[in-house]
Amino acid sequence: MRNCLRQAVEFRANFWANVLTNIGWVLALTIFLKLIFKNTTSVAGWTEGEMFLLVGTYSLVRAISDTLFAGNLSDLPNQIRLGTMDFTLLRPVNSQFFVSMRFVALNNLGQLVGAGGLIAYGVAHASVHVSEVSILAYTGLIVCAVVIFYSLSLMAMTLSFWLVRVENLYVALETVTSLARTPIDVFRAFGRGAEFFLTYILPLAFLAALPVKALFGQITSGVITVGFCLAVGLFTLAAAFWSYAVRSYSSASS
Amino acid sequence: MALIEVQNLTKTFRTPKKEPGLAGAVKGLFSRKVTEVTAVKAVSFEIAAGETVGFLGPNGAGKTTTLKMLSGILYPTSGAASVLGHTPWQRDTAYLRQISLVMGQKNQLWWDLPAADSFLLLKEIYEVPQEDYEKRLKELVDLLDLGPLLNTQVRRLSLGERMKCELVAALIYAPRVVFLDEPTIGLDVVSQKRIREFLKDHQKNAGSTIILTSHYMQDIQELCDRVVIIDHGSVVFDDRLAILVSRYSDSRLLKLTFENTVETIDLERFGKVMENDGTTAVVQVERSETTRAAAAILSQLPVSDITIDEIDAEEVIRRVFTEKPAASPSAG
Numbered sequence: 082m083r084n085c086l087r088q089a090v091e092f093r094a095n096f097w098a099n100v101l102t103n104i105g106w107v108l109a110l111t112i113f114l115k116l117i118f119k120n121t122t123s124v125a126g127w128t129e130g131e132m133f134l135l136v137g138t139y140s141l142v143r144a145i146s147d148t149l150f151a152g153n154l155s156d157l158p159n160q161i162r163l164g165t166m167d168f169t170l171l172r173p174v175n176s177q178f179f180v181s182m183r184f185v186a187l188n189n190l191g192q193l194v195g196a197g198g199l200i201a202y203g204v205a206h207a208s209v210h211v212s213e214v215s216i217l218a219y220t221g222l223i224v225c226a227v228v229i230f231y232s233l234s235l236m237a238m239t240l241s242f243w244l245v246r247v248e249n250l251y252v253a254l255e256t257v258t259s260l261a262r263t264p265i266d267v268f269r270a271f272g273r274g275a276e277f278f279l280t281y282i283l284p285l286a287f288l289a290a291l292p293v294k295a296l297f298g299q300i301t302s303g304v305i306t307v308g309f310c311l312a313v314g315l316f317t318l319a320a321a322f323w324s325y326a327v328r329s330y331s332s333a334s335s
Numbered sequence: 336m337a338l339i340e341v342q343n344l345t346k347t348f349r350t351p352k353k354e355p356g357l358a359g360a361v362k363g364l365f366s367r368k369v370t371e372v373t374a375v376k377a378v379s380f381e382i383a384a385g386e387t388v389g390f391l392g393p394n395g396a397g398k399t400t401t402l403k404m405l406s407g408i409l410y411p412t413s414g415a416a417s418v419l420g421h422t423p424w425q426r427d428t429a430y431l432r433q434i435s436l437v438m439g440q441k442n443q444l445w446w447d448l449p450a451a452d453s454f455l456l457l458k459e460i461y462e463v464p465q466e467d468y469e470k471r472l473k474e475l476v477d478l479l480d481l482g483p484l485l486n487t488q489v490r491r492l493s494l495g496e497r498m499k500c501e502l503v504a505a506l507i508y509a510p511r512v513v514f515l516d517e518p519t520i521g522l523d524v525v526s527q528k529r530i531r532e533f534l535k536d537h538q539k540n541a542g543s544t545i546i547l548t549s550h551y552m553q554d555i556q557e558l559c560d561r562v563v564i565i566d567h568g569s570v571v572f573d574d575r576l577a578i579l580v581s582r583y584s585d586s587r588l589l590k591l592t593f594e595n596t597v598e599t600i601d602l603e604r605f606g607k608v609m610e611n612d613g614t615t616a617v618v619q620v621e622r623s624e625t626t627r628a629a630a631a632i633l634s635q636l637p638v639s640d641i642t643i644d645e646i647d648a649e650e651v652i653r654r655v656f657t658e659k660p661a662a663s664p665s666a667g
Contacts, residue, residue: 168443170408172460173431328410328424331348332403 089253100191110136111202123247125266130207131293132264137199139289142226144192146234149227150181154234155251158241164333177323181235207297215298218305222292225312229287230258232315235323242326261288284311337381338544339405339512344414346375346400374400376568377414382546382561387538389559389576390548394655397568398548399438402514406436418512426629432461435510437501439517450500451485454507459495468507475503478533495526502530506537515547519554531557549564552649564655572655576648583655587625589618591632592640605632619646629646 114136118129127135143151157180160166169179204211237254244250260279265286268275280286287308294300338366352368382388390398403409405416407423407430416423421430444453458468471533476482484492492500498518505513518534519527530553536557538545549555555562555576562579564572572579588609596613605628606620618630625643632638645651 164441167403167408167436167438167441170426171406171431171434171436171443173428174460176426330409332409 085304096188099188103189103191103195106192107140107198110140110199125264125269127264127266128207130203130205131209132203133199134203134207134293135264135289136262136298137196137203138203138223138293139259140192140199141197142223142230142288144189144196145223145227146187146191146230148186148297150231151251153181153183154238157238158244158250161330162333166330167332170327170330176327177235177320180320181231188298209278209297211296212298215296218298218300219292222287222305225308226235226288226292228312228316229284229308232312233258233283234320235319236315237241237326239319239322239326240269242329257283258288261290265290281307281311284308284315287311336520338384338386339380339382339416339418339546340413341401341405341416342379342643343377343378343379344375344379344401344416345363345373345412346397346404346405347371347373347412354491373568375404375411375565378565378568378570380563380570380573382544384544385542386561387545387547387559389555389562390546390565391555391562391652392548392565398565401565402436402516402546402548406434406514407431408436432508433511434514435505435508435512436514437505437516437518439498440521442501443499443504444497444500446490447488449486449488449501450481450492453489453500453504454485457504457507464506467509471507471509472503473647475506478536479503479529496523497527498522498526499529499533502533506541509541509543511543513543513545514546515549517549518547519549527554529553535560552647552652556648564652566656577645579655580645580648580651581622583651584622586619586621586646588644588646589620589625589629589632590644591616591618591638593638594637594639597636601636602628602632 114129114132117124118132122128124132157166160169160180169183170176234251234254237250241250265276265279265284268279276286280291291300291308293305295305349369349371352370371486374395378397378401380388390401392398400409400479404411405418405423407426410424417645419430419433421427423430444450445456454472457463461607463471476485479502481496484500486497488498489497502518515534519530522530534545534547535558537543545558547554547558559576561574562572562576563570568570572582589606592615593613597611597616598613599608599611599616602608602611602616602618606618606624608615609619611617618628618632629641629643633641
């Protein structure tokens, strides 16, 4: 942990550049949403405040992920290609844990603050009553969302044991998951099938939309249970896939 | 029971075969020919606790692959191995805690941070008690003369300095089994010697079991009790170095010092003259003829000193790989 901080601070310029990018990113999102709501009052039933909450929640999930594991996982193909994975496997710690959490990217703290800002703005502008129970449900589903996102990322990146050169894999994953930033109700336009797919099969709905709905008390405890089961199930699947993949690791040269 | 037991260990890599050129690359996108390369073929050996064993073999012989399987990095295609009572590739935490692998061509230290930070991280990972850590670090740093370099970023260190740090990193948690994969590769003669001496010291004090691979004969000669020669994935020899030399070389060297100048022509009737500057000479004679030749030289030439030596081990190894079975004892 301390080493991560040192690693982060080691490149001071990089650290501040990162903070600046995050601020810029939050600003861009705000302007984008403001522009949309200049022209309309709701998107698929979502008001301006709710949209800010949605985008903020998605940013929060991504910020937590980026801090904990995203950077590490996106580096996995490199580790495999160059064979530095050898040292990871050599350590007396769970290899999956080590690969996922090796560096805690503390320079992503700016992103967390930005996400917090978006959420606070959203809550203030969405005229909905937020109860203690719904905050609890929201928090619980955020945890599930991070676990789901982690499991999806790990499974995608684990493919690099066979594909070796897949730098673009993580970018592809990011693009797909950023669908979660749009209100799921939009996809109803494509039929119930699309909504079902995004809720249960590729559970992007759980990454942001459903936690936000939980905050408004708009979903049943059944959906929350589904979210929890999906998180546990996907995590187990990802872990199994990982240990299977490690067996086919072939290292690189001497 | 042996500390390390390996039976019929085999590793086959499946690699896509890429055809050269653009057309080949495009073709490779759709259909790929997969070739199977057997890097290690039914390798078996045993190593007792406290032994230091050298793995010798040309590039691509399978030495590193064997080490990687023994350290749990690679899953074998078939065969069995037991190290410290564990199956390496199950990668039990208890096992990984007791072993260490140094690769001369890769670095495990944190590139952008001083080596000292990497050591601290390893201390945490391997749960080394503070007291042991400090004592061991001091020992290692003194032995390797690393003092002021500990706080320099690893990327600013020279190769030799980095290798020393790698060794500290590998030994800081006092592993019982140490795998060293070409620890002296690319180093200058002085650094090589330094690392060899350090390893000798460590061997004596720590009593760990060591498997060492190297291309430098001197590493093997000075450090190893036993040598395992691997060629094309199979073990072709496994015994003491002296036995290797006597088995694969059918001749010996007589090293002579003369009281007064002796012409090469006078030496040639005893054997093959390898060098002669008039006062000292080296004559190669057949093993079975050694005693007779030595006696004859002593009685006929003004010799002040004579020593009988085995042929240089390096030379022997070269023969093993170039001639292979040719050098059986009956051939001599």
